[in-house]
Amino acid sequence: MGTVTKLSTGFHTLLHSEIGNFFDVSYQHVAIAVYFDHRDLAHLAAHFYSRAEEKRRNALMVIRYFVDRNMSVELPAVGAAVSGFTDVHAPLALALENENRLTDDIAELTRTAREEGDYLGEQFGQWFLQEQVDEVARMNSLVTTARRAGGNLFRLETFVERELAGAPEKVGAPPPPSGTVWISRARAEGISSNSVPDRAE
Template sequence: MTEFTKFHQLLHDQIGNEFYASQQYIAVATYFDNHDMPQLAKLFYRQAVEERNHAMIIVQYFLDRDMEVEIPGVSAPNNKFEDYKAPIELALEQEKTVTQQIVDLAKSARDTGDYLGEQFVQWFLKEQVEEVATMTTLQTIADRCKGNLFDLENFVEREFNGPETDDPTAPPVAGGNI
């Protein structure tokens, strides 16, 4: 078995962070579904699956490195929002938080001389640039629509809810992508 380092502990913690993000996005998606905003709901249901897959990518990394992995529990997500903009603001803040967590992982891998770990984390850094950019754009458009939810829904459908494409650079997902 491979020795468990500080980097591996942070990476293990990230499994829980990714599962929490998935649960939070399910709560956001159901908020939009409950308020008859199907395009925003679809976007966040898809984001929830993506975050779940991120957790399972990390699980696969531990399995590939012949390391013990435990699946952590997660805290309850926020299910109450004051208006349609609040879940989007929460999502943007969540992505910024996850970005810092991934940066901390990259730094830890580098500081401990774990070159395999550092290489593994690189894909997540690229992914977080995309995630923050998406949520920043979504927040900007939500602000600009000034309550015209038809415009917001049309934008989301046109710009974010097109056909999904696989990222050929993505690491493998334990159990496969869903």
């Protein structure tokens, strides 16, 4: 491998920022999962543990993108997660806010890639953008159902078990940023840093 190069475009700078953003949201999802776990809301806890793993894996996919291009990667500090919630609605509202923020960020970096003529970068961003559309839709449904359920937490748990448990997941330890484990896992799942990863429907 040759000399590691610095970030060279606006798209690269924005995409690099998403590494920290994905890790931040992952960390916050863990805090939300722990909140529900402590209240014996097993399905809600499992859902957010799963979302946390997916965000962490997304961060590693972005890292892989830069490593494949021999570009520098600097990992930012992860911010403190909010954990003191007054009721079940507060963590759900925060999760929705975070997903909307991620969507806006990814839309901006995808638009920047297009403006800079980086079509592979735009394609990479589009994959994440479509994933975020799905994430926001699921979170909106969860927030709405929680509001309608009021204090009936059993109803909310039933909704998560029935409607969200079957959503496409990327469960398990994410592939490492280099080496044969990543290569074999990526080939098996159709993931390439030079193209759009195949999404499970």
